[in-house]
Amino acid sequence: MDKPISQLIDEYARWLRAGITVTEIGDAYEITTPFLDRHNDHIQIFVRREDNHLILTDDGYVLADLRQSGCVLESPRRRSLLMSILGGFGVSLSGDELTTVAHNGDFSQRKHSLIQALLAVGDLFSTARSHVRSLFLEDVAVYLDSIQARCLPNIQLVGKSGLQHKYDFAIPKSAKAPERLILALSNPSKQTAKLAIFAWTDTRMVRADKAMMYAMLNDSEAPVAGEVADALKQYDIVPVAWSDRRQYADKLAA
DSSP states (O other), X not given: OOSOHHHHHHHHHHHHHHTOXXXXXXXXEEEXXXXXXXXXXXXXXXXEEETTXXXXXXXXXXXXXXXXXXXXXXXHHHHHHHHHHHHHHTOXXXXXXXXXXXXXXXXXXXXXXXXXXXXXXXXXXXXXXXXXXXXXXXXXXHHHHHTTOOOEEEEEEEOTTSOEXXXXXXXXXXXXXXXXXXXXXSSOXXXXXXXXXXXXXXXXXXXXXXXXXXXXXXXXXXXXXXXXXXXXXXXXXXXXXXXXXXXXXXXXXX
């Protein structure tokens, strides 16, 4: 990698700031972000002030969109998974709205967490169809257990920027291998790769020098685009196509 990590983070911050627009709508503000949803539309969130705190919400967009696409969320299993995902990001469900509350100067973190939650919910459930036996995250958990990887699920780590990043699994350092962080990308795309890259470039600056990151890429439904794997490699992230997962068993179990 030619550029220093600090420069990459600065470039990301400039891209993020340049892609944000704010529009006042009544007593709320509509924030359009540079992040794209599964329709390649820019993700929008809404912010309103109540007393001494701020309410951030998606106004019900994500769940309504998934229902209109035929993804039913009312089953106990999917409902439980939805609540688990939201809890991992500190986001609540209010009716159909995904919401979070900012106070005491933590607006940036709460906004970041809400965007991650919106993408995670859309990503995980968009691939949930009746012919799919289980969601990809569950498949990854079963695989790691089968190879006896000593992993911890659902880990939150603070990066150099002060923002928290959620990893699906973390495998502690051993005598044979360094710390390994894992993200499961059920719908690998340029968008999910960008988030993974930012999380890693920000996190690795405060982790051990030899720490590694693996991105598990779901290629069960369609091949992973070469540009996605190439982008991850540029930032020292190991892309693992699900069909090739057995080749990495020794490294993840060490």
